[in-house]
Structure formats: C-alpha cells, structure tokens
Amino acid sequence: MSPENKKSTLSLFSRSKTRLVRRSKILLSPRTPCADAFPEDAQEKRKEELEAENKMLKEQVSKQKFMILKLIDELEYMESLCKQKAAIVVDPTSPTNSFSSNASSMETLAAENSEKEKLIKQLILKTKLLESNVADLRSQLKSNLCEYQRSLSNLSDSVTMIKENQRFLTPTPRSHIVPSSRFLDLKQYTDTDAGETFRRLQSPPGIIPVKSSEFDSFFEGEKDYFLVLFLTAQTNQNCKLCQYFQPVYETVVRSFYESNPSFQKVFFLSVDASDNIAHFQKYNISTVPHLWIYPISSFIYKPVDSDDAFDKRIPMPENLSIVSEHYTYPITDTITQADQELRFATFLGELTQTKIVINKPMDLVLALKYCAGFFVLFRILRSRKERVLDKIRNGTAVLVLSIIAIYICLSGVNFAVQRNVPFLVKDKDGSLKYLTPGVQNMIGAEVTLSIAFQMVFSLLLWLLIQGVPRIPKENQAVGMLLFAAMLFLTYNLFTSMFKAKDPGYPFTYLYILIF
Template sequence: MKPWAPFVLALSVVSGVFAASSSAEKLQKYQSLSRSGPVDLDSAAFEELTSAPRDYFTAVILTAKDARYGCLMCREFDSEWNFISRSWNKGSKPDDLKMVFGTVDFDQGKAVFQKLPLFSYSPPTFGPFAKVETDPARFDFTGPLSADQLYAWISRHLPDGPIPPLVRPINYMRIISAITILMGVVTLFTVLSPYVLPIIQNRNLWAAISLIAVLLFTSGQMFNHIRKVPYVAGDGRGGISYFAGGFQNQFGMETQIVAAIYAVLSFATIALAVKVPRMEDVKGQQVAVLIWGGLLFGTYSLLLSVFKTKNAGYPFYLPPF
C-alpha cells in the first residue's frame, strides 16, 4: 500500500460528505419552495438547482406566459405542469427517489432559453440513481400536450419502482354546474310536459320521421358521406350529367332526385291506402283514385327510366318514360 493512499481515501470520504451535505441543502431549500407546485426559477436559481453535486432528479420547463409573447401553448400547459408537480410532491414514493420540478419564465431566465430545450430532465450526479451521462434529456413539444403524456415520458426515464400516480383533483364547479343543469332540465320538462308529451307521443310525427329517415338512407345519403362523391359531373359534351353510370357510382344530385321520387311514390301509396278510402264523396273518391294512381304510375315510370340510365342493358321500361 502506497504511503499517500490513506490521505487520498480520507480526502474522497470528506469530499463525498461535503457533496452529500451540499446536495441535501439544495434539495431542502427547493423542496420547501415547491409545496404547492413547481419552483419558479431565474437563471441563477436554475444554475444552482441543476449544478453538481446533486443526488436528485430535476425536471424543468421553459415557458413564456406573458400575453405579449403569444405563446398559447405555454398558458394552456401551465395548469397541467402544476398538476404534475403537485401529484409528485403529495404522492408516496421511495425515500431515495427525489425530484424537483421547476419553471423558468422567459422574462426571468433568458440565458437558460439560449442553451436548453423547452423541457429538460436531468438525472442525479451521484447516489444510487446517478448516471454517467449527465446531459439533460429533452422532450420535444410538437403540439397539444396533456399531463399524462409528459408524466409517462418522465416515468420511462425514472428507475424501476413505484412512483406517485397522477390524481386529478375533483372539479367541484363542474359537478355543481352539471347538477344545476340537470335540475334545470328536469324543471323545464315538468313545466312543459303537458304541452310536449302529446307531441312526443304522436304516432303520425314518428311515422313521418321514420319515413324521412328511410327515404334518405335508401336513396344513398350514407354512401355519399362515405365515398365523398361529387355533386354532379360533366357529360363530356359541355353539359351536366346528373346520374352516374353503374350501380357502384352515384352523384349527390342523383341521390336527391331519387329521394324525391321515392317520396312521391310513398305519399301516393299512403294517400291511396289511407286517405282515399275515408272520403265520403264517391265521385270525389274516384277522381282522387285516378289522380293518385296516375301520379304513382308516372313516377314509377320515371324511376324505371333512371334505373335504365344507370344500367343501359336493363330491358324493361314503363310508358311514358
């Protein structure tokens, strides 16, 4: 054993003690400032917090909340960042897993903005969780961000083991607002029920709504929304084509025409089946049968003509179309 080895060993022990003491003092100082959220830092405080030696993790976000900087994301994420810090400080965690959350505003730390990304995360420089690579890990803000996303990223960089969960505080105002709105709806329904219930229970109203829905869906409205079909198209001769060839294609205007044809056929059938038999005038009833029957015949002839337009090989038709 070399004669100067004991002195080196003693010096290393003393330096370790001083390092631990310095780190503990810094940690205690900044933990006392972060009871209700992240510590507000300026350039000097940031340098002190992140300087070696330290046996704790640091997570620091750079922000510019003043309205003159126009950083909407900074103002929106501020509450989420405070939520992360409070959850960590109040949650249960291993005694040797220590972390300090901080915030550097642009007005207070312009020098920090020149050398760090918007979010920096640094491991301890000594202790059980120290790493050889002490450069801050960076997280890129690429768009709207929630506390859960950033906390999940931080968790992946922490040592294996239990960490405090994110527990959002109960939003009493939202609960009170929901109860108030519900009570208002119930009160309004109670007051208006003598007038509204007869309308809601009307069979003719529901029959009309059902018929309109059936006409819309059978005419191809859902197909148009899924395929994003054009409204009309050119026919290649300077004109407009309202009907697309083939059964796998259609235009928006075509859907409306077919829906109108279906509607006329439906109402003509309903009139012949329901309204005409209730007519007391025999001659008027006969005239109504001829009118509604002729309308039904002509409209169905038009529908067959449209069908033949889409499929030129269809052999049948019905006069006059």
C-alpha cells in the first residue's frame, strides 16, 4: 500500500471517530428540563400517566446512549486493526517484504479497507438514525414535562380558587366544646305514645319550641341526627332581624318536611330568649338571632380510645352542650326574604345531603301588581298602535332588541344570579381580579365582559355588511380593511380572555396581555 493510501485510510478513520465522538458528547450531555412550562389544568390520574411515560422515555434514552458507546468502541477497534495491518505491509525489516507479497498484501488490504469504509458509512447512518431517535425522545420528554408542570400549576390554582370560594359558601365551625355522654331520644317529641302527643306536628311549620326546663336535655349527649337551632327574641319588638328571619325559618322548615317526608334525621328547634334568659347567661350568649346547626356526632367526633393517626376528627369530649361544635348560618337582612330562603335551603341541603324545594303560596298582591302593570302597558301600546306597527314594519328596533335579549339569555346572567356568584374576587395580595383561573370558575365580571364582546362582534359584523356599501367607492377598500382589522383585534382580545383563564387554550392567533 502506498503512503498516500495509508494516510487517506487513517485520516478517514480519524475523521469518522472524531465526528462520532463529538456528536455522542453532544447527545450524551445532560439536558435541562423545559422551564417554559405553562400553568393550568390537571388531574391526579393524568399525573400518574405522565410519570410512567417519563420513566419509559428515560429508559429508552439510556438504551440509545449504550448503543452509541458500543459503536464508538467498534470504530476504535477497526482503526487500530487497520493501523496494525498497514504497519505490517510497509515494514522494511519484514523477511517477507518481497515485491509480490507486498502487492498481494496491498490488494488484500485495499479490499478490506473498502469493506471497512462501507461498514463505517453504515455505522455513521445508524448513528444519525440513533441521534434522530434520541432527539425525538428528548422532544417528547420535554413536551411531557411541560404538560406535567402545567397540570400541577393548574391543580394548585384550582385548589386556591376553591379555598377562596369557600368563604362565600361554607361556614366556619365554632370551636366551643363543653362535654356530655348521655343520649337524647327525640322520639318523645314525635311519637303518639309520648306524653305530649304530636308535639312537633302541633307546631304549624314543624318546629319544636324549647322550654326552659328541658333546655339542657336537647343539647347533651351524642346525636345520630341533625339538630337545627334558631335562637331568637320573637316577643321583643326591638329585634327587627328576628322578625325578619322568623318567616324565612318557618318556610324552609315546612319545605324541608314536604320535600323529604321520609327523612327522620333532622329536627328543628326554636329557643326564645325571654323564656331561657338564665341559660343564655350561663353560656354567655349575649346576642340574637343565631342559627346553629349541629351535625351527627360521628361526623365530627371520634371515640376517645381511637388511635388512628389518619382520623382527622375531634376526640369525643366527656360532655356536650349548646356551645359545642356546630355550624353557624349567617343571618342578614341585606337581601330579600325570597333570596334568603333559597340561600338557607341550599346551605341546609348541602349539610344534610337532601334536596329542599321551596314551596310558598302564591302572593296575591304581587300577582295583582303584575296584572296592573301589563294592563297599563297594553293600554299604552293600543293608544299608540300605529307608531308601534311602523316600528315593527321597519324591523331595525325589533332586530336590535332581539339581539340584546338573545345575548343576555346566552351570556350566563341567570346562572350568576341563581348561584349568587360574586361580581369580583380578590387575589392573594388583596387586589381585585376580573377573571378567575380555570374554566370551571366564573364570576359576574366575566359575564359582563362576555356580553360586551358579543355586542362588539355584532356591531362590527353589521358594519362590514351594511356600513361598507354606504362608504364612497374610492374609500370602500380602506373601510373594509379597517372593519376587518377591528374584528380581528376584537376576536384576539376575546380569545386572550379565555387564554388567561386556561393557558392551554389553542384558538388564538395574537395573545394580548391585558387580562
């Protein structure tokens, strides 16, 4: 083999080895996970699936690294073998260094070099394929890590929002504990065989008035039922809030028994301050009205001898009284009695896991007011019949009113009113927020923004259809582009609002950071 061939062969091996080692170092170097993770929505099941998939991808990357290292070892071995054979062929001290043997050796070495070059090319192709596979695996791993982090962030935001909303929906249990251990059998107040026959049913709404002599007996001992207590001063004319809430309480109690006739796990009490002033002073109850709900004892207390570390209930005290653990319903006169009835029924139904349908007789006064209002409205319309018919024939006013009514009906205003959702919420730092994280949450401000966007969409669409033809012809193209650009900008503002609630929302072209 000539020195030129030898040098070219060795340089080929050297270049191949250098290229492969360099690519392998880049490939085998550790990569940092994606730091550009978007926050939002996830579930525990998706979290476990992502962890399993990430583990599988890491195992595949390890296998690809092992195969690359094996290819490098094979390449180094072939390079050393080639060097040894080349040295044997050109060695001047070799006893077989004749012209014929050298020629034969060179031909053999050339053939081997040709085979090795083909093998090297195959190895290079395999290496490129492995690099491509590893790159795909790293890309998939990066995507999974991003989604995993987004899921965790979304879950954290949802938990935070739920905790914030609990202030509007869930009362805080009172932590006054005074002990007892005696069971109270309330059948004596409902059984026909008891001394006071049908005592509960004798009260029109089904409320048991508590006498002073039996005050303590109602609240002592464990309970396998719910006890709803209304502390009031009904006989005191100065207690306007007591008089305001008394009919609300009676309506909800009556509706509860009508909606759940076979449910015997809830009893309603009424304690008047004038008959139980000594007991109020004993337990430091200085204000009325109050509405306290005592759940089934096993819901909040655990046995004294329980050593279960995972049981988060409170140990059962020795005695129970009126100021033991209970829920408090906030009584306020800032809303109408009808709204108060609905709110109290919802609160009680969630605690007792029952459905309460408010059943009230028809309000004749209100019905007469509606009838009088419709009569006056129809008289006015009849007196101006021609003008009204002209407006209807024109169609523009009817069209505008119809669009407004449709958008209000579709916007979720009724949902927000029925659910009593707040108009605005506060962030962790106390600042007001117009949007809440998570598509499952909605506040009044979002409903208002949705209506506003829909109105703007309708206006721009009308301008494109009706406004452009009214522009002079030389300016129609500019006007069309202007209205189309405004429509595109409004659309991206609208989708940016959705993206602020859900960072994974894909249907937006231009994210405008204003929400």
